[in-house]
Amino acid sequence: MVFLHVVLGLAAHEACAHPGGHGAFGLPFHHRAQPAPVFKPAAPVIPIQLVSAPPPGQGLANVAIDDAFETFQKLGGLQTRRDGRYFCVAGSGLPDHPLMVGIRAWQQQVPIPQPYHGDNAWRIPLEPVPAAKPLSAKNRFLRGAIALAVNGIPIFNPLNNRGEDAFAIGELDDFGGHCGRADDYHYHIAPVHLEEQLGKGMPIAFALDGYPVYGYTEPDGQAVTGLDALNGHEDAAGNYHYHATKNYPYLNGGFHGEVTERDGQVDPQPEARPLREAKAPLRGATIVGFETTGEKSWTLTYEIGGRKGTVAYSFAADGSATFRSTDPAGKTTEETARPRGRRPGGGREKGNGREPPSPPPSRRGGQPDAPRGAIRNAPRPVIEVTSAAIGEDGRLPVEFTCDGDGVSPPVAWEAGPLGTKEYALVLWHEAPDRLKSYWVIHGIPADVTELKQGSVRVGTIGLNDKGRAEYDPMCSRGPGVKSYHITVYALSEVAKLPPRGANREQLLAAIAGTTLAEGTLSFDYERGGKK
Missing domain, CATH: 3.90.280.10 (PEBP-like)
Known part of the structure; x- marks a missing residue:
């Protein structure tokens, strides 16, 4: 299981800041190595309290945003708080399910903890405001996140930074995620697998405009009908919300609510912090394994033409990391990387964007x-x-x-x-x-x-x-x-x-x-x- 190290507090100007601040590597990170069916999470290792969906007819607004994140807060993976206009979510960006397995288009990035805490925490508007002109995310907002899953994992545009469907071309793992150029893990499609832990009827994510994202059905189990171009609609009480779909756009296809667009992404949002230079694609590689080998160490296994290669990496107390790569021919190279302060990462070079951005498969x-x-x-x-x-x-x-x-x-x-x-x-x-x-x-x-x-x-x-x-x-x-x-x-x-x-x-x-x-x-x- 991955334990997410989080710190969150109050700061001026409605920032989700913590006066003292902490690093991203203060707690051990563990991960279960096990096969994972497509879009199904590993069983939790501690009991989960399911939060009930609102009774039919009462409207989605009765599901408080606090309740939506409560399950993963109780797992120890997140800290949340209301801070002025925003609901703030802090975590390390590592989920409690198997990672990376199933990726067929890999750019040699691996998941590392990210410091999404303090003034670098996620912020979701507590009172979404309908936009005068809703914005589509098709060929727009190709950098950074467009939503945040209730387990604290950012969700990027389903289109990668080349405008390609990341899921359709094999860039994603069995849970719909992969790593960007900053070794930051994120999803590109709706994490419907979270319903097994949440219970059906709860939001699985919140778009960065503040509106909730639900699964393939309505909270009362009814079929979803009448979605607009952004994959959303209003419930009987007039509350707008988005839905997951099995085809593009998979989740919110843009923003019904007001957002600020800056440098091709929603602003504000956290920055991923890379340790090393981004890598190039590895042609023909399929990721077949990812396991924990120690308190702060992991091994990723990939396959090319039936021959296996590995990337084993671990963190030291000072936050530095050593990456030891062994290719299918048996050649081993080693790289030690140290924190370099803020530098944008994600699907592209800047922001959580993605990525990224991701290099081409x-x-x-x-x-x-x-x-x-x-x-x-x-x-x-x-x-x-x-x-x-x-x-x-x-x-x-x-x-x-x-x-x-x-x-x-x-x-x-x-x-x-x-x-x-x-x-x-x-x-x-x-x-x-x-x-x-x-x-x-x-x-x-x-x-x-x-x-x-x-x-x-x-x-x-x-x-x-x-x-x-x-x-x-x-x-x-x-x-x-x-x-x-x-x-x-x-x-x-x-x-x-x-x-x-x-x-x-x-x-x-x-x-x-x-x-x-x-x-x-x-x-x-x-x-x-x-x-």
């Missing part, structure tokens, strides 16, 4: 781990990047490497947003010791959306890691499959760079405030691979 289009030193501002629209040279196996043919002709591969991308003045491109790889860049191009005209094989006449060719203004064909010295990435940036201004070309660091610094959209194509290369 496939090799086409999305946005995997950005290079160190890359732009880490608000999330941007994602442009699809493709290459006719890369097949369905995601492998780069040998002709584009040092073992072949060593020419640059063909690359194409969709047109950037309105206002795009030019494009830039970087081919990069994250080695164990540093990030390497093999191909840098800037000044690509706005009306160009592809580079032919062996292209040398489009844009300005920048400097690779060897200080040469040319494409550097990959020539891996180590054994095994390596992952590489081509990122294309759509820019709102012509970048001010040296006329003879800039290196990756200079390029990223120059476009930090002018990037309108970006997209990344990921692919694999193994030395000695087939043509």
Whole structure:
């Protein structure tokens, strides 16, 4: 069982703050390793008091928000309080059910405790106000949470930050969740499995506009009818509420109530706090196990082609964590990460957004781990990047490497947003010791959306890691499959760079405030691979 460390108190300006504050690692965290049926929670280890739903005809407003969270508060996982206009919920962001198992599109993130407490606690309006113009969450609010489950786990937009249905493409575990770029666990669909602990008829979540989210039926067990475009409607007493559905949008499809949108997410909401750099997708991996191995340690097991790999990680008393990864070939790497203060995480880089954002599960289009030193501002629209040279196996043919002709591969991308003045491109790889860049191009005209094989006449060719203004064909010295990435940036201004070309660091610094959209194509290369 996961015990959530929580601290909550009162602060000025209606913030859910605690004067003293505590870290996220003050209590032991435990987790039961066991198979989990889809969307069904593990049995609780202590008795649960079910809270009764309101009698028929009395309306949903009779279910106080305090009662909805009471079950998980009694489990020791949450602390709650009313604070001015808000109902404040504090916890560690780790649920009391098996995690991660069943994910088929994994970006190598693992669940760690998050400090959702003090002034970083969740806040739900106590008195929701109907909006003059309700807002849809389709292709909007793609960062951060749109609701909070009554077990304290945030629920993100069902669409990931590339606008794809996260559930449909295999990014979610058996309970509808996964980890974002800050190793923050969150759901992307309605957690209807909580009804087994709550009893049917209770809200399973609250949207961040303050309205409750119920399961597949009405509180009295009747079938749900007449849902609006946001998956909500009013009960007989005129109380608005949302419902879970088995198809998109799965929960609230937006906000019937007033919310503030800032940087692509609902504001205010907590920030996830990462310990390490976000990872890139691991092609072909399926997560098959997650277990507790000690007081503050866990092991995640994944499988690629029938061979297993693991990520074992543990926390020390100072809040640092050691991650020991063993790939299916038996190679082991170790990384120690220490708290770095506030830095947004989640489905995207900033906010609890997601993520995130989550890097793409496939090799086409999305946005995997950005290079160190890359732009880490608000999330941007994602442009699809493709290459006719890369097949369905995601492998780069040998002709584009040092073992072949060593020419640059063909690359194409969709047109950037309105206002795009030019494009830039970087081919990069994250080695164990540093990030390497093999191909840098800037000044690509706005009306160009592809580079032919062996292209040398489009844009300005920048400097690779060897200080040469040319494409550097990959020539891996180590054994095994390596992952590489081509990122294309759509820019709102012509970048001010040296006329003879800039290196990756200079390029990223120059476009930090002018990037309108970006997209990344990921692919694999193994030395000695087939043509």
